[in-house]
Structure formats: structure tokens, C-alpha cells
Amino acid sequence: MNIAIGSDHVGIELKPIIIEYLETLGHTVKDFGPFSSERTDYPQYGQKVATEVVKKNYDCGILICGTGVGISISANKVHGARAVVCSEPYSAKLSKEHNNTNILAFGSRVVGSELAKMIVSNWLDAEFEGGRHQKRINMIKDIETENNR
Ligand code: RB5
Secondary structure, three states: OEEEEEEOOOOOOHHHHHHHHHHHOOOEEEEOOOOOOOOOOHHHHHHHHHHHHHOOOOOEEEEEEOOOHHHHHHHHOOOOOOEEEOOOHHHHHHHHHOOOOOEEEEEOOOOOHHHHHHHHHHHHHOOOOOOHHHHHHHHHHHHHHHOOO
């Protein structure tokens, strides 16, 4: 898969570990920054990665900030983004199977690198089940359309 990744300054140490892990699994990864540990603001990286994913330039996205919360909220403001913040693999897996999430976020202050890898692999390996879940995804899309009027 082609994967877009981004973080903020708090997620910057965990990010290369996740990139290396993804490459080991055979994926191609594009880093959308930041590229130094200088203090920065997570919304711009959440927006960048989400925009690339929604435009279908990448198959999916991964975002890392301190908690994963701010950067996932930012990503979810981009219409078509379905970002989930996870600190354990079960929700990561179910978020793909039921909610067809296209972006995974986690917090470098919350999960260690090995748990983060487990969350990532469970999310990547899972597949959207469609069926009754598609109806609910359509309802989410309707909310976006209604709020765009
Ligand atoms: C930055 O201090 C911190 O707020 C950020 O990394 C993230 O945890 C926000 O949700």
C-alpha cells in the first residue's frame, strides 16, 4: 500500500519507527512532516494527510501526536476522512471492519512503539465488511453534505 504519514513535534520520535516498520511490511510511505522536533501545530499535518487520502493519492494515512486526539480531530474536518484514534488493537481492527476508517491516529505519549506497531498491523490487516455498515457510512457522508450547505 501507499501510505501517507504525518505527526506533530511530539510524535516525531515515534514516526520513523513506524515508517521503518511499515517499510519492513512492504509498504511505501510518504512523510508529510514535520521534519524537525521544533514545536509546531498538529492541525496542519492532520489536514495534509487527510487531504491526500481523500483525494486518493494514498491508500490510507497514519497520524501521530501526543495523544492522537488533536491530529485525528483535525483530519476528520476534511470531508471524506474517517480518522480513528486508537490505543489498543481491537478498536483499530473494528474501526476498519465496521467504520471503514481511512486514517489511523495514535499518541506517542500514550502507546509505546511495540504496541503502536501492533495497532498498525491490526488496522492494516483488517478489511471493511460492507453490508449494514455501508448504510451507516452513507449516513456519515450525508452529515457532511448537510453541513456543507
Ligand atoms: C502538543 O503539546 C499536544 O497537545 C499534541 O501533541 C496532542 O497531544 C494534541 O492532541
